[in-house]
Amino acid sequence: MNAQTQIFFIPGAAGQLECALDLPDSTQFPTPRGLALVAHPHPLYGGTMDNKVAQTLARGFLALGYVTARMNFRGVGGSAGTHDEGRGETDDMALLLQHMRDLYPGLPLALGGFSFGTFVQSQLQQRLIAANPGTAAERLVLVGTAAGKWPMPTVPANTILIHGELDDTIPLTAVFDWARPQDIPVIVIPGADHFFHRRLQHIKNLMVEMWRP
Numbered sequence: 591m592n593a594q595t596q597i598f599f600i601p602g603a604a605g606q607l608e609c610a611l612d613l614p615d616s617t618q619f620p621t622p623r624g625l626a627l628v629a630h631p632h633p634l635y636g637g638t639m640d641n642k643v644a645q646t647l648a649r650g651f652l653a654l655g656y657v658t659a660r661m662n663f664r665g666v667g668g669s670a671g672t673h674d675e676g677r678g679e680t681d682d683m684a685l686l687l688q689h690m691r692d693l694y695p696g697l698p699l700a701l702g703g704f705s706f707g708t709f710v711q712s713q714l715q716q717r718l719i720a721a722n723p724g725t726a727a728e729r730l731v732l733v734g735t736a737a738g739k740w741p742m743p744t745v746p747a748n749t750i751l752i753h754g755e756l757d758d759t760i761p762l763t764a765v766f767d768w769a770r771p772q773d774i775p776v777i778v779i780p781g782a783d784h785f786f787h788r789r790l791q792h793i794k795n796l797m798v799e800m801w802r803p
Contacts, residue, residue: 593610597778600689602682605670608662609686610639612648614655623655624728625690629683629707631734633666633673635708637660643733643761646790650731657694661686663710676706676740680713684792687714703783705760708732709740716743731797734784738764744772751775752793754782 605741621774623677630644631637650723651658663679664671671678680781711730718726730749736742739760753765756779762778769776777796782789
């Protein structure tokens with residue numbers, strides 16, 4: 591993502607997992623504001639932790655002062671294993687979370703995901719709530735939410751949902767149908783497709799504008 595990105599590996603159930611760590615500007619944030627994990631789109635369709643939307647989510651968290659970590663899911667890049675339809679990927683994200691909490695204990699947690707990554711992160715959030723609500727993320731940012739593609743669980747009321755008007759991979763109507771019973775607003779970017787071509791700047795801008803200390 592940038593010259594300061596640190597690549598590291600952690601052990602997973604299916605083998606080593608390739609991860610990336612970015613730190614916020616220490617002159618602006620002498621003490622990190624929180625810890626954020628970002629999940630990438632579907633690995634069987636070219637999704638990696640270097641996906642442009644995933645990187646934009648990471649940049650948004652960095653601008654907010656969050657220590658930010660990403661992971662290549664099983665079978666992607668330097669990560670071992672094969673795609674596990676979200677089950678193993680959620681397990682692996684939980685391992686990354688534990689690793690990061692060991693390094694940066696006590697920081698508030700935020701979760702961000704794009705497309706398939708929104709399914710993984712919302713599942714992780716439900717798992718954290720069930721185990722101990724005090725360990726759950728304080729807020730989620732979900733872009734191109736995978737409603738209708740995978741069985742998306744409910745998410746907290748303060749979740750930031752961003753979707754492209756012209757998304758033909760995950761139709762906007764499917765996101766509305768999922769969000770409506772939860773009474774969660776959906777931010778629609780006019781003219782944006784699934785990958786937010788020429789619209790990426792809106793994701794970071796919205797994150798920074800909508801976040802609350």
